[in-house]
Amino acid sequence: MSSHIRYNLAHNRTKENLDRFIPNRSAMDFDYAHYMLTEGWKENSISSPSKEAYRKRMKEVFGMNRSRILAFSNKPPAPIPCTTNQLDLDHAFVVNHRRRRIPQTSERTLDCPGLIDDYYLNLLDWGKSNVLAIALENSVYLWDASTHATSELVSISDDKGPVTSVSWAPDGCHIAIGLNNSEVELWDSTACKKLRTLSNGHQARIGSLAWNNHILTSGSVDSSIINNDVRVRGHVIETYRGHRLEVCGIRWSPSGRYLASGGNDNLLHIWDRSMAGLNSSTQWLHRIQDHRAAVKALAWCPFQSNMLASGGGMSDQCIKFWNIHTGACLNSVDTGSQVSALLWSKNDRELVSSHGFPDNQLTLWKYPSMVKMAELNGHTSRVLFMTQSPDSFAVASAGDETLRIWNVFGTPENTKPSKETAPEPFAHVNRIR
Known part of the structure; x- marks a missing residue:
C-alpha cells in the first residue's frame, strides 16, 4: 500500500x-x-x-x-406502472388548474314546469343566434341567453301535441318542431310565424330531429328515419329503415355525409348518404349491436372526423367510441349511470355527458384517457336533455322541471373577467312559465 x-x-x-x-x-x-x-x-x-x-x-x-457499493441491497422494486390514464390525469390537473376553474354549481337555473319526463324525446336545443328553445307540454318557449328575455313561440292544440322534439336550423332563425301526431312544423322564430307543416311521412310521434343544411331528418316511434328537403313541396326524399323500435337519437356528421341513429332497440346505425337512392329504403353502412340499452346519446368528434361517441341507457350505462369507417369500437367506458346526452368541446379534447338514474349529474371527461375532470350536481332527478351554446363553452341541461346553465368548457378569452372584477353570483333563478 x-x-x-x-x-x-x-x-x-x-x-x-x-x-x-x-x-x-x-x-x-x-x-x-x-x-x-x-x-x-x-x-x-x-x-x-x-x-x-x-x-x-x-x-x-x-x-x-x-x-x-452501488448495488441493490435487495431486488429493486418493480416500477409503478405509469398508465396513459395517469399521464392524462396529471396533464388534465395541471392544464385545467392553470387555465380555468370548473364551477361545480350551475351559473343560472330556470324553472320549467311541464317539462315531460320522457327519456326518448329531445325537447331542448340551443341555436346559432344564442337562443334556447325548450318544449313544455304543448308549448315551445324561447330564452335569449344574451338578454335573458323569455317568450312563447307557439302553443300546439291538444289533438296534435304534446311537442316531442325541437331542433334549430343552421341559420339560428328557423326551428323545427316535432309533434305527437307524426307531423313536423317549421317556424320562423323572428316573425313568430309558421312556415309549413311536413306530414305524410311518419305514422307516429317524432322524437328526434337533426339538420343537414336544407335537409331536415326526423326519427319516429314508427322506427323509420326520413330525410325531408324543406325547399320543395315533395319533401320526403329518402327513408332509412333498420331500427325495430323508436328512433330516439339522430346526428349528422359535420361533413354532412354520415348519419348516426340510435334507437330503443339498443341498435346504433351509421348511414352513408352517398349510398342513398331517391325514395328508396337505404341499407346501413354499419349496424352496431354492442349497447345493451336504448342508444340516445350521440356526438361526432370535432377533431377526428371518423369518430363517433355513443351512450347507452339504464341497462348499459356505457360511453363507446367508434371508427365509423370500419365500425370498430375504439373504447368503452362504464359510467355507472344512464347516459342521456353527449357533447364534445370545440376547443379542447374534452367530453361532457349527462346522466339519469342513479346519479342525475353531468360529468366532464378528459379524452382519450376518459379520466373524470369534474362531476356537476344540482339536478334532483335524471338529466334528460342537454345542448351546447353557439360558442361551445357553456352547456344547458334540463330535468326535474329545471333548466340549468353550466360553464363546463371554460370562458371565451374576450369575456373572461379580470382579477379585479368580482365574479357574478351563480344561483340566478328565473321562471320560464
Missing part, C-alpha cells in the same frame, strides 16, 4: 469524529488506480495475505463491504 494511502487512512481515523473527510487529489495515486481498472483485474484471483488484511481493515474503518 502506498505511503499516501496509509497517511490518508490514518488521518481519517483521527478526524472521523471531528469533521467529514475531504479527499486530497494530490494524495491520490492515479497511475495505480488506472492500472487496477484496466489490467489489475486480470491478475490471479487468489488473494495474498496483505490483500486480505487490507480488505479486513477497510471493513473495520468504513463499516461496509466494498463489493456492495
Whole structure:
C-alpha cells in the first residue's frame, strides 16, 4: 500500500469524529488506480495475505463491504406502472388548474314546469343566434341567453301535441318542431310565424330531429328515419329503415355525409348518404349491436372526423367510441349511470355527458384517457336533455322541471373577467312559465 494511502487512512481515523473527510487529489495515486481498472483485474484471483488484511481493515474503518457499493441491497422494486390514464390525469390537473376553474354549481337555473319526463324525446336545443328553445307540454318557449328575455313561440292544440322534439336550423332563425301526431312544423322564430307543416311521412310521434343544411331528418316511434328537403313541396326524399323500435337519437356528421341513429332497440346505425337512392329504403353502412340499452346519446368528434361517441341507457350505462369507417369500437367506458346526452368541446379534447338514474349529474371527461375532470350536481332527478351554446363553452341541461346553465368548457378569452372584477353570483333563478 502506498505511503499516501496509509497517511490518508490514518488521518481519517483521527478526524472521523471531528469533521467529514475531504479527499486530497494530490494524495491520490492515479497511475495505480488506472492500472487496477484496466489490467489489475486480470491478475490471479487468489488473494495474498496483505490483500486480505487490507480488505479486513477497510471493513473495520468504513463499516461496509466494498463489493456492495452501488448495488441493490435487495431486488429493486418493480416500477409503478405509469398508465396513459395517469399521464392524462396529471396533464388534465395541471392544464385545467392553470387555465380555468370548473364551477361545480350551475351559473343560472330556470324553472320549467311541464317539462315531460320522457327519456326518448329531445325537447331542448340551443341555436346559432344564442337562443334556447325548450318544449313544455304543448308549448315551445324561447330564452335569449344574451338578454335573458323569455317568450312563447307557439302553443300546439291538444289533438296534435304534446311537442316531442325541437331542433334549430343552421341559420339560428328557423326551428323545427316535432309533434305527437307524426307531423313536423317549421317556424320562423323572428316573425313568430309558421312556415309549413311536413306530414305524410311518419305514422307516429317524432322524437328526434337533426339538420343537414336544407335537409331536415326526423326519427319516429314508427322506427323509420326520413330525410325531408324543406325547399320543395315533395319533401320526403329518402327513408332509412333498420331500427325495430323508436328512433330516439339522430346526428349528422359535420361533413354532412354520415348519419348516426340510435334507437330503443339498443341498435346504433351509421348511414352513408352517398349510398342513398331517391325514395328508396337505404341499407346501413354499419349496424352496431354492442349497447345493451336504448342508444340516445350521440356526438361526432370535432377533431377526428371518423369518430363517433355513443351512450347507452339504464341497462348499459356505457360511453363507446367508434371508427365509423370500419365500425370498430375504439373504447368503452362504464359510467355507472344512464347516459342521456353527449357533447364534445370545440376547443379542447374534452367530453361532457349527462346522466339519469342513479346519479342525475353531468360529468366532464378528459379524452382519450376518459379520466373524470369534474362531476356537476344540482339536478334532483335524471338529466334528460342537454345542448351546447353557439360558442361551445357553456352547456344547458334540463330535468326535474329545471333548466340549468353550466360553464363546463371554460370562458371565451374576450369575456373572461379580470382579477379585479368580482365574479357574478351563480344561483340566478328565473321562471320560464
